[in-house]
Amino acid sequence: MSTAQQSPTEAVRRYQLFIDGKWVDAESGKTFTTPNPATGEPLAEVAEADAADIDKAVAAARRAFEGKWSRLSARDRGRLLFKLAGLVESHAKELAALETADNGKPIRETTLFDLPQVAENFEYFAGAATKIEGETIPVPGQMFNYTLREPLGVCGQIIPWNFPLLMAAWKLAPALAAGNTVVLKPAEQTPVTALELGKLIQEAGFPDGVVNIVPGYGETAGAALAAHKDIDKIAFTGSTEVGKRIAHAAADNLTKVSLELGGKAPNIVFADANIEQAVSGAMMGIFYNQGQVCCAGSRVFLHERIKDEFLDRFKERAGKVKVGDPMEQTTLMGPQVSEEQLNRITGYVDVAREEGATILAGGGRPDLEGNLQKGFFFQPTIFSEVHNKMRVAQEEIFGPVASVITFSDEEDLIQQANETIYGLSAGIWTQDITRAHRFARAIKAGTIWINTFNVMNAASPFGGYKQSGYGREMGRHALELYTQVKSVWVDLSGKPMGWYGK
């Protein structure tokens, strides 16, 4: 396996846009470079889509939707998705390595989490394709009423860089299972694995135009897709700020929207928690994927009584996290995805200091060797003495930075935990089952983890309360985002309608 140190000798990869089953240059002829964040060196040169390419891709998706794809049986759609899941599995090793090279997340994560989850999502929705059903409704009179659950049509999907291939799978799998066609715009920071997936989609035998993959910048390609008059739905995962812009653009055409946005999740440790388990959960909550997780447990609420013991262990464990070359099997933290994200995190360290928080661990860049010195690395960081009203407790930092807040009273805790514009997830650590479930109800968030964190599965819904977005991805709920209901009435009497007499 290659390492970050060897990357200068590797050729820069080249990718075109995937439109209508063909690999094509951008209309403008423009390209952009995606670097390897571990070294800053170029990984790939990628065709840069903008409005003209989005138009082409939407037109291809429209033709595919009106054409062959709509005549395919649910079973055949399912079979294609199963085939794709199998291809992902057989290419998992190289896809994991490319994901690590493009995003910086450790190879251990891409191998053990991202890739298996990608395959699982395609498999789950492959099976779901044949289970999308209508209903018969008991209406009065000599009438038969039933519903059809139909696809929406052409779906625009804009995804972020933190789980590049997995976000593509979350979006594509339910859309295709339900019979839609897709124009997918990967994030400009991490376009590589989505384009590799395009090759597998071709190999699996999806008809041309069913999936179109058009990497480009948000302000150009993304905005053109969100505002496009001929899409039926736009799905977005990313910042709350851009999510609002997407919703505005969609409102003009009344395009259906689903949004999966930011978070500032409370990860709550009660005094009766198993401390070792809770410390491991706090680590998982904030250091996983370099903290670039929308459901990250970025606000760690500690009961006063266990504060010292917990923080001693948390600090010690944070200091032991191996930060470095993400291609090494033992690395637990790689670089942040980009210099922009790194600067954002560094900025929040200054904010924390100004606000009077204590930097208990990390807070700076690690000392690394060789060409990793140019990588966008940051240390696992803990701010203690944080108050919930501070900016570091309210704003999404999206880095390996935990803000620790202490509490003593349960009512006050509930209020503080919910005092955020976000509501994506929460963690609860306690041995008391009644308290655990009481809090599961009290916290306003789309996912609650009790004595665990960051666990997900293709069968279980995921999405946000409040400004963390709307709609639920994965599970049966995802099919609701990609289907619409048609009500069909049939007169069984065979008589003229009596209303106007004869």
Ligand code: NAI
């Ligand atoms: P972003 O929200 O700008 O980017 C996400 C996706 O949206 C990318 O594909 C991007 O090209 C696209 N995009 C950007 N502007 C757009 C526009 N005007 N119209 C349509 N599409 C657009 O996120 P960014 O700038 O990469 O990161 C900023 C912050 O956003 C992060 O620090 C983090 O707090 C948050 N974020 C949250 C994510 C999540 O999973 N909820 C994922 C990525 C970022």
Ligand code: MG
């Ligand atoms: Mg942005």
